[in-house]
Each structure stands twice: as C-alpha cells, then as structure tokens.
Amino acid sequence: MKPATPEMVREWKKIHKQYKDRLKPNRKSGQEIVDYLLEKYSLTPISDSKAKQVISLNVLENEPLREKLPEGAEPNPVAFYLDNEGEGKNIYQNQDEMYRGSKIFIGVDLSSGYYLVEGSSMLWDELCAFQELDSKDIENYFCVAQYISCLKRFNKL
Template identity: 45%
Template sequence: MITTQPTPQMLAAWKQLWLQYRDKLWPNRKSGTELLHYLREKYELTESRKASTLNIVRENILENQFYAQKLPRGRRPEPKAFFVENEGNGCVLYAAAEKEVALWQGRRERIFVGLDTVTGFFMVEGSSLLWDELYAFRGLDAQDLENYVCVAEYIACMQRFSLPMQSVSG
C-alpha cells in the first residue's frame, strides 16, 4: 500500500522494477467474486448495507478513470462493504494496525473493506497489511501490467508475504 506521496526517486525505482519484471508477468487478476469469497473464507466479517457506504465504494470506481475502464460495457459496480472483526485471522490485522497509528492518524477503528464484485476493485481503511494481502491475492490484469506503479506495488506485496515470484512468471 502506497502510504506517502511518491518522490521522483520512488517513481524511478518503480519504473526500473517494472522494466525488470514486465516480460515475466502475465495477467492473473482474480474476479471480484473470487476476492469476496477469499475474504469471507479467511476473516470474520460484518456486512454493511448502508446506502451511503456502498455509494462510497461505487463512486470510487466511477469517479476514477483507471477503475471505471474495468467495468464491462453496460455494467454498473456491484459494491459490497464489510468490517473485519478482531477475532480469528482478523486479530493479526488489528495487531499490525496498532503499529500503524500514524498512518491512520491515531484513530483506532474497525477495519473497513469495500469491494466491487464486477471489477475486483477494493479499498481498505485501517490495515495496510490487509490491503497488501488483497492486492497480492487479486493479481494484475493486462491493463495493470502496463502501469509501472501497479506492477511495482504488486511485487512489493508479493515480497511482503514471501510469495514466490515464479508463481507469476512465465
């Protein structure tokens, strides 16, 4: 998860990483439904059906050209929203979030996940660990592979979890 304003040096390093890996990666992006299934299987979730919350997820897609392009023609986002509970596997996320107090501006809240089952877009508040986990799990599509920031972020997430790069190389 990118948590600071990128510097020119960071952008240059990401571009170098993209050049290093671009011929070794292929589209492996999972669907939004697969992402939802993964979350439900791994974490205790409480679903939020509040219209305002679902609208935030929806608008994050529609108001961002990069994400909006991932919507199939004629389809609208189908957002879901959840709070990850501080139990089971969620305990690890909450323990890690305690170390990220500055990132979340000192607020100790529940971990929120919004996702779209159509595009696979997701957003996380309260846990960079969960964001990185979901990004590594979801993978990249052909459009993402042309974006050096997406590729560098994906590689960083894979490395954070010590996932083998051969699982994504040709």
C-alpha cells in the same frame, strides 16, 4: 500517501522493467476477493447505502477503475467490517499506528474487482497480492511496483 518523488518513479520503473515480462495476466474478480475474505476471515456485512455509494463513486469517478467495469455494467458494491477474531486478530494486532483502535472497513465492487481497505495497510497489501494483475496493469509501472512490493511483504516472491 506521500507525493511521488523522481527517485520513487525511477525505482518503480526499474522494478517494472525487471518483472513485467515475467508476469501473466491473472486478475481476480470482485467476487473472488469476497470469497477469499469470507473463507479466511470473520466479516460483518455493512448494509449502509452511504458506504456502498463511496465504493461505487470511487469506481465511477476514477477512469482506470471505471475501465475495469464490463461493458454496460454498473458498480455492484459490498462492504464489511473485519472482525477482531480468528485470523482477523493478526490484522488488528499489526494495524498501522494511525488506525490503531479503529474498525477495519473493507469495500469491494463485484463488477470491476476494485477494493478498498480503511484501517489496515497489511490487509490492503494482502488483497493486492491475492488479486494479481490484468494485462493493462502489467503495462503500468506503478501497478507492477506496488504488486511486487505486496508479494515481497508476504514472502510470495
């Protein structure tokens, strides 16, 4: 990811100003993300404890993500590989050049709703558009600009 330039920040703030009052909090849960993925794609579950630890630590060591945990809850990670079949073929065919030929890894924390995708910006953007935003996200100019960009990528705006 490139460092943010002043021009990028100005653009994000402009997008935030344009859209924030039209957005309604409707952030999907981690389970809703997993259900969406399982309904649309063929996935291979990963039981590797190290993969799940990465997901948990991403939540616990990142304050904005940690704040999304319900009171007293701990991360509850699940992990998958996206299979290169069915709808997944399209994701692999449009895989970013730097990831071409790599398996696509998906991690979701069921408690906070955090997700990560390694190997496909397209799938990450799809999940961003699906998940939507909560009220705190709507106040964050970067979150809004990122969400709007993802909606536009899939002609949902």
